[in-house]
Amino acid sequence: MLWAIRCEIGAIWSGRCEFQQVKIYINKTVQVPEIPSEVEIESGTLGKLLDDLLRTTYFAKEIIDPDTGDLLLDGLLRVQLNGVSHYGLPNGLDSVLHDGDTLTLTLILLGGG
Amino acid sequence: MGKYSVIGKRVPRIDAKEKVMGQAKYAADYSLADMLWCKVARAPFAHAKILNIDTSKAERLPGVKAVITGKDFNGWTWGFMATTRDEPPLAVDKVRYLHEGVAAVAAIDEDIAEEACELIKVDYEELPGVFDPEEAMKPGAPVIHAYRPNNVSVEYHWNFGDVEKAFAESYLIREDRFETGRVVTGFLEPPASLAYYDPSGYITVWPAKQSPYFHYRHLAGCFRLPLSKIRVIQPYIGGGFGGTKNDSVAGDLCTVMLSKKTGKPVKFIYTMQEVLTTCRRRHNMTIYNKMGMTKDGILTAVESRVIGHGGAYTAIGPLTMFLTGYGTPVPYKLPNYKYDCWRVFTNNPVSAAMRGHGFTHTRFACDAQMGMMAEELGIDPVEIKMRNAIDNPKPGEVYKAVTGFKVKTCGIKEALKAVTEDTIWADRDKMPRQEGPVSYGVGLSGTAYHGGARQLGHQSCAATIRICEDGTVNLITGATDCGQGSDTVLAMIAAEELGVRYEDISIKRVDTAYTPVDPGSYGSRVTLLAGQATQFAARDAKKQLLEAGAKAWKVKPDDIEIRNAVVSLKTNPEKQMSFEKLTKIACYEGAGAVILGRGHSDYGIDEPLDFDHGTGEGGINFSFTAQTVRLGVDMETGKIDVHDFIIAHDAGVPLHPVSVESQNEGGAIQGLGQAIYECFVMEKGKTHNSTLLDYKMPRSTDVPDIKVIDIITNDPDGPFGAKEASEGSHVSTPPAVIDALHSATGVWFKELPVTPEKIVKALKEQGKWMK
Numbered sequence: 001m002l003w004a005i006r007c008e009i010g011a012i013w014s015g016r017c018e019f020q021q022v023k024i025y026i027n028k029t030v031q032v033p034e035i036p037s038e039v040e041i042e043s044g045t046l047g048k049l050l051d052d053l054l055r056t057t058y059f060a061k062e063i064i065d066p067d068t069g070d071l072l073l074d075g076l077l078r079v080q081l082n083g084v085s086h087y088g089l090p091n092g093l094d095s096v097l098h099d100g101d102t103l104t105l106t107l108i109l110l111g112g113g
Numbered sequence: 114m115g116k117y118s119v120i121g122k123r124v125p126r127i128d129a130k131e132k133v134m135g136q137a138k139y140a141a142d143y144s145l146a147d148m149l150w151c152k153v154a155r156a157p158f159a160h161a162k163i164l165n166i167d168t169s170k171a172e173r174l175p176g177v178k179a180v181i182t183g184k185d186f187n188g189w190t191w192g193f194m195a196t197t198r199d200e201p202p203l204a205v206d207k208v209r210y211l212h213e214g215v216a217a218v219a220a221i222d223e224d225i226a227e228e229a230c231e232l233i234k235v236d237y238e239e240l241p242g243v244f245d246p247e248e249a250m251k252p253g254a255p256v257i258h259a260y261r262p263n264n265v266s267v268e269y270h271w272n273f274g275d276v277e278k279a280f281a282e283s284y285l286i287r288e289d290r291f292e293t294g295r296v297v298t299g300f301l302e303p304p305a306s307l308a309y310y311d312p313s314g315y316i317t318v319w320p321a322k323q324s325p326y327f328h329y330r331h332l333a334g335c336f337r338l339p340l341s342k343i344r345v346i347q348p349y350i351g352g353g354f355g356g357t358k359n360d361s362v363a364g365d366l367c368t369v370m371l372s373k374k375t376g377k378p379v380k381f382i383y384t385m386q387e388v389l390t391t392c393r394r395r396h397n398m399t400i401y402n403k404m405g406m407t408k409d410g411i412l413t414a415v416e417s418r419v420i421g422h423g424g425a426y427t428a429i430g431p432l433t434m435f436l437t438g439y440g441t442p443v444p445y446k447l448p449n450y451k452y453d454c455w456r457v458f459t460n461n462p463v464s465a466a467m468r469g470h471g472f473t474h475t476r477f478a479c480d481a482q483m484g485m486m487a488e489e490l491g492i493d494p495v496e497i498k499m500r501n502a503i504d505n506p507k508p509g510e511v512y513k514a515v516t517g518f519k520v521k522t523c524g525i526k527e528a529l530k531a532v533t534e535d536t537i538w539a540d541r542d543k544m545p546r547q548e549g550p551v552s553y554g555v556g557l558s559g560t561a562y563h564g565g566a567r568q569l570g571h572q573s574c575a576a577t578i579r580i581c582e583d584g585t586v587n588l589i590t591g592a593t594d595c596g597q598g599s600d601t602v603l604a605m606i607a608a609e610e611l612g613v614r615y616e617d618i619s620i621k622r623v624d625t626a627y628t629p630v631d632p633g634s635y636g637s638r639v640t641l642l643a644g645q646a647t648q649f650a651a652r653d654a655k656k657q658l659l660e661a662g663a664k665a666w667k668v669k670p671d672d673i674e675i676r677n678a679v680v681s682l683k684t685n686p687e688k689q690m691s692f693e694k695l696t697k698i699a700c701y702e703g704a705g706a707v708i709l710g711r712g713h714s715d716y717g718i719d720e721p722l723d724f725d726h727g728t729g730e731g732g733i734n735f736s737f738t739a740q741t742v743r744l745g746v747d748m749e750t751g752k753i754d755v756h757d758f759i760i761a762h763d764a765g766v767p768l769h770p771v772s773v774e775s776q777n778e779g780g781a782i783q784g785l786g787q788a789i790y791e792c793f794v795m796e797k798g799k800t801h802n803s804t805l806l807d808y809k810m811p812r813s814t815d816v817p818d819i820k821v822i823d824i825i826t827n828d829p830d831g832p833f834g835a836k837e838a839s840e841g842s843h844v845s846t847p848p849a850v851i852d853a854l855h856s857a858t859g860v861w862f863k864e865l866p867v868t869p870e871k872i873v874k875a876l877k878e879q880g881k882w883m884k
Contacts, residue, residue: 030431030724031267032196058260061188062195075330076195078569106721109568111193111327111429112635113355113436113466 302351324633436471554857565733566636591631649712784846
């Protein structure tokens with residue numbers, strides 16, 4: 001199903017799907033130098049984009065499980081796609097990104113004065 | 114207030130007897146059989162590479178059971194948020210401040226543990242240090258963290274309105290440099306903890322924490338255990354004030370690691386010297402403030418450039434720098450605002466939060482500068498504040514600050530009116546101005562503070578009410594009373610909502626195995642958020658009781674009321690039964706029931722904080738404080754005697770007037786320390802005044818007469834209309850003292866603390882010194 005939708009976005013050549021470049025806007029509530037305010041990527045999933053954005057940051061060790069290599073977001077980052085938390089998205093981190101989507105990364109504060 | 118049975122009454126504190134009788138047990142009072150003692154070995158350099166650590170001699174010392182180094186923690190680091198977790202429990206590759214922990218020992222007594230620390234041989238390569246933030250920002254300065262090669266820990270650049278245009282159109286512009294002091298919280302109880310790592314994989318700790326659930330998460334992360342296997346049992350807490358007790362310290366994590374290694378319980382207690390040389394301290398800040406006004410003294414713009422002295426690690430610094438800028442648009446209407454800040458790493462001990470978090474720096478600068486501009490414009494200092502003060506919004510309306518946050522109630526004008534009508538201000542010209550070498554002055558301030566700190570769902574909190582069948586009540590929350598009196602207030606809220614007597618409520622201290630998760634005591638949040646959770650839990654329990662009563666009396670639940678532990682029929686008040694009887698009916702009739710009420714806070718956050726852009730709502734509501742100070746200055750010696758504080762504080766509705774008064778008094782006295790007494794004396798990372806004898810805090814004999822006036826605004830977002838009480842008077846005191854010093858000496862002092870040496874120097878420079 002997802003494949004079919006994505007093929008509608010792209011051009012179809014001899015039964016093969018070609019993906020479009022999509023622009024994703026990124027809002028952050030705190031500066032992270034490695035994460036730009038927008039990216040152009042081949043259409044993919046929210047999880048893939050997060051992986052690409054976060055795995056190379058200076059704080060990568062905080063968000064990558066040392067045993068499984070998976071992203072750990074709980075208690076570290078609130079992730080929203082177009083204002084909806086990834087927990088509330090039908091496909092969660094597997095949600096397919098579309099041109100013009102906005103990803104919002106809110107750092108979770110574990111502490112207070 | 115007459116409509117309430119408990120709220121607003123001057124009841125004794127719920128823990129007063131235990132504390133007065135010496136029965137309250139603090140972390141240091143706990144012990145277990147076969148317990149070991151932990152001591153931390155500390156570095157003799159402020160900045161050095163660790164080449165090698167040899168613990169063999171220490172391990173061979175009789176009585177030593179285990180020695181650990183930073184490598185035992187497998188690279189785990191902690192901090193306030195994912196992007197800034199840069200602090201290890203013990204230094205691994207290099208030390209970044211003097212006396213940073215490098216190893217820890219568990220031994221059968223404290224003396225042996227200390228002796229073993231001295232036997233640990235560490236090879237260092239000393240590195241050049243940097244101790245001044247402005248030096249640390251220069252190219253080529255020693256780099257403290259590789260991930261921040263410019264030594265800037267965090268920086269924000271906010272711009273609201275059109276500051277340049279506003280300055281261009283201003284009648285008067287002032288630019289001044291202010292500096293706040295490097296100070297410590299001053300709790301009486303040092304950090305301490307007893308820890309036991311059960312061989313089956315459970316951790317139990319009894320630590321001195323004002324936010325025990327942070328420590329709970331730190332332990333789970335550090336030891337890679339699920340939260341369900343971490344148990345934090347909260348002892349009584351001997352003061353907090355933010356910073357150290359809202360965080361973990363090396364000793365907290367080392368005791369658990371040493372317990373894991375030895376299979377025995379391990380305890381540590383920091384000495385006061387360790388507190389004063391290694392624990393969290395307030396950021397001292399350099400504030401370059403530019404303020405514009407019209408000819409009539411109306412504020413046109415403020416531009417603040419702030420450099421925060423961060424010390425060796427990030428800790429909670431990102432929030433400190435946010436709050437430092439966040440507080441500038443209150444309590445005065447500010448149409449244009451620019452804020453640039455840099456928190457800078459240095460080889461000094463770590464800076465973090467403290468009472469009056471952030472606000473205290475910029476409110477001091479702005480309030481003092483407003484006084485200077487009033488003088489230049491020839492406008493009365495009260496009048497200039499009143500012209501700019503935010504009006505109290507009408508019910509249902511809000512005042513929206515230039516940065517976007519909303520104010521629903523504001524008592525600043527009423528507070529300014531109250532303190533200036535009091536005789537200390539009103540009759541100031543009738544009092545002697547000069548007696549011998551002593552010159553007297555009266556000063557005024559008007560400030561604000563934010564309460565009910567909350568961000569996202571992660572800082573929610575809950576309460577449970579359990580009705581006992583004898584008519585008494587257990588209140589169970591995850592909130593921590595670290596001395597501020599919140600247990601008393603929460604018990605009062607429960608009693609009021611249930612309709613029982615205050616003395617029928619028993620509140621349980623935090624035990625993370627049983628109590629609901631709670632963020633902790635900071636940001637003046639407990640009364641507001643845990644208070645609301647308690648209110649909801651009590652309503653839930655009461656609903657169940659009323660249903661049982663209605664069934665017994667064959668009426669509707671709404672027909673019944675409970676007040677002062679007496680249950681009656683609204684239409685026939687003669688028909689009564691005791692609350693105890695109602696609980697027995699509810700618990701025993703039919704199949705029986707256990708009456709449990711539960712609630713959680715739901716005060717929403719319209720918009721989360723955006724650190725980079727300066728927007729968002731950091732909490733629930735704002736308190737407002739006006740204060741006058743009367744003092745005398747010896748114009749020969751510079752000695753200051755402070756005689757009177759008049760504090761008018763808008764706490765919404767004072768739920769427990771005794772606590773509101775004592776919190777205002779305590780906050781103001783702590784603020785007085787920062788205004789004229791306290792400051793760490795530092796040289797190349799070394800704290801010279803590392804005892805409480807040398808680090809001068811106000812003593813009881815230094816405390817002035819204090820009068821607290823309640824300003825009632827009845828906020829729609831606080832339980833029973835409440836707002837914070839405590840941090841507000843801490844923020845209002847330094848600018849009021851500065852204004853009074855100017856009144857007495859004619860000198861505007863811009864650097865805290867204003868010590869006698871600074872006064873004499875300034876008097877000499879201005880030809881006012883009386884020899």
